[in-house]
Amino acid sequence: EIVLTQSPATLSLSPGERATLSCRASQSVNNYLAWYQQKPGQAPRLLIYDTSSRATGIPARFSGSGSGTDFTLTISSLEPEDFAVYYCQQRSTWPPEKTFGQGTKVEIK
């Protein structure tokens, strides 16, 4: 079973600042790593898939990087609507038990 560990649990930043979120896998996920954004009261939204590909309609300020077991989601300049919880997810195993990380909350400082 692959376990995803996200850090930090909470990130306190101001609008305009750069956000760097980490996701570490207990073993290689072959770059099959995705990121989702969830705002309060809303369903999650796919942001990034296969490490670095942006989903349809996702602004260029969101970018993903990494390989093997260490991955990063970067928001280059935080907009007010970016304050949310972010989850990483691996899809290298079936069934995808424990497929999601525990989440990182990006909050306004």
Add this chain to the structure above:
Amino acid sequence: EVQLVESGGALVQPGRSLRLSCAASGFTFEDKAMHWVRQGPGKGLEWVAGISWNSGNIGYADSVKGRFTISRDNAKNSLHLEMSSLKAEDTALYYCVKDRYSGRNGMLFDYWGQGTLVTVSS
């Protein structure tokens, strides 16, 4: 426009059963794998069950295996989750989720419904 509309959530007593449904539209339903993902109150996301486009591959989280059954009706563009022997820890918002791909090698969740709430309590 992809739409996923869940229904069937309710307050139910422990040990009882419940059936969730998801009506899908805006895409070729029979071409895509589908999933149920849940989120307990104040908690993170937990994948519950998934089914490939032709129902040939089905998987469950260990926490629900033997109690939940996922199924689909491609003629009616619908997804279902039959839940039995419900426990308090099954209390959650249940999301119907579309996969970007068709088979067991997908598991990329590109569209989500708004969820249906299941509360298990006496």
